[in-house]
Amino acid sequence: MPNLPDVVLWSIPAFVLLTVVEVVSYRFHPDEDAAGYETKDAATSIGMGLGSLVFDFAWKIPIVAIYTAVYELTPLRIPVLWWTVPLMLLGQDFFYYWSHRGHHVIRILWACHVVHHSSRRFNLSTALRQPWTSLTVWPFYVPMIALGVHPAALAFCSSANLVYQFWVHTERIDKLPRPFEFLLNTPSHHRVHHASQGGYLDRNFGGILIVWDRLFRSFTVETVRPVFGLTKNIDTYNPLRVATHEYAAIARDVRAAGSWRERAGRVFRGPGWQPGPRPAGVPAAAPETVAEHVA
Template sequence: MPQLPDAVMWSIPAFVLLTVLEVISYRIHPDEDAAGYGAKDTATSLSMGLGSLLFDFLWKFPIVAIYTGVYALTPLRVPVVWWTIPLMLLAQDFFYYWQHRGHHVIRVLWACHVIHHSSRKFNLSTALRQPWTSLTSWPFYLPLIACGVHPAALAFCSSLNLVYQFGIHTERVGKLPGPVEFVFNTPSHHRVHHASQGGYLDRNFGGILILWDRLFGSFAAEAERPVYGLTKNIATFNPLRVATHEYAAIARDVASARTWRDRAGHLLRGPGWSPRPEGPAA
């Protein structure tokens, strides 16, 4: 198959340049209602992004081994040519939607993804606040490998998806023309996704397309101004604590649970779940 580039690595200079330009835009035209930038918050986001590059490199070895094994076993093959790449990107975006949604509604997966939502700011640097335990995402894409998509082609499509999403982490872009807002994930839609208000929670999971949310009932339009962050914010800028705080909370809850059902609930139910106090002792 042809050599495919890592779009994320090639885009890093553009990420840096656009972030600097956005910072300058806030200096020239401040917006009192916007979340803007904070020095400690931005430093944490950059640290999380650099850390994710290292950990993603380490997680790559077992994930590639599994994908390669599945790809070797399937008799199907999807050729990597000009007309199949858009179709593979569409399929990857579909499975990204379910991966993203799963990471919001299953607490042990949320422990990975919560890092990305831990900032109370919303700007281009927030896009770089990536988890260090992305090992939880690979099972969602196994159907693509089983259907004959080469692991390198999947990696290429995933990198394109991430590059696209960098640009939607901003308050400097308002709502776009109607057809664009209807089909694509936009800054307006993604501001809703990062908001902590009740009506905005667990909405707009799409990567490139917002059509999946419209189809599967998870869409919400931006109306009231979003309040960013978590329903229970963490008071730290320490990257290690940001990366692990939800895992630590799960461990405490599992240790204090009274039944095995409650222990499983703390792992597999939603982030806000708690057992009924009258449960019998284990």
């Protein structure tokens, strides 16, 4: 297959330039309502992003092996042509929607994705706050490989999707003209996704397109100004704790569980799931073990 460019690598200069422009814009045109930048928070986001590059490289080894095995087993082949690449991008965006939604409604997957929502700021540096345990993502894209999409083509599409989402992490862009807001994931839609208000929770999962949310009834329009972060925020800038705090919370809840049903629920149910009334004599879990959860 033809060589495809490393979209993320080529986009790094743009990431840096746009972030600097946004920082300068807050200095010269502050917004009392916008969260803006805070040095420790931005440093943590950048550190999480750099760390994710290292860990993602390690995770790629088993993932590429699995994808290659599936690709060799399937008789189907989709060539990389000028007209098939847009279809691959569309397919990847569809499966991204379900991966993203799954990582919000299954707690063990949320433990990976919560990293990206752990900042109380919403700016371009927040886009770089990526998890270090992204090994949970690969199963959602197996159907594409089984349909004959080469693993390298899938990697290209995933990178393009990731790069697109960089610019939607900002409060400096208001709502766009209606056609863009109807079809695409925009800063307005993504602000809803990162908000912690109850009416905004678990909404607007789209990567490039917002039409999946409209089709599958997970769309909400931005009305009141979002409050960013988790419903129970973590007060730390330590990258290791940011990366692992929800896994630690799951472990505490599993240890405190009174039955195997509750243990399974603590791992595989939603992040805010609570068991029913316990039998007499069985102690309840400590309040601090309740999962943090955001949109």
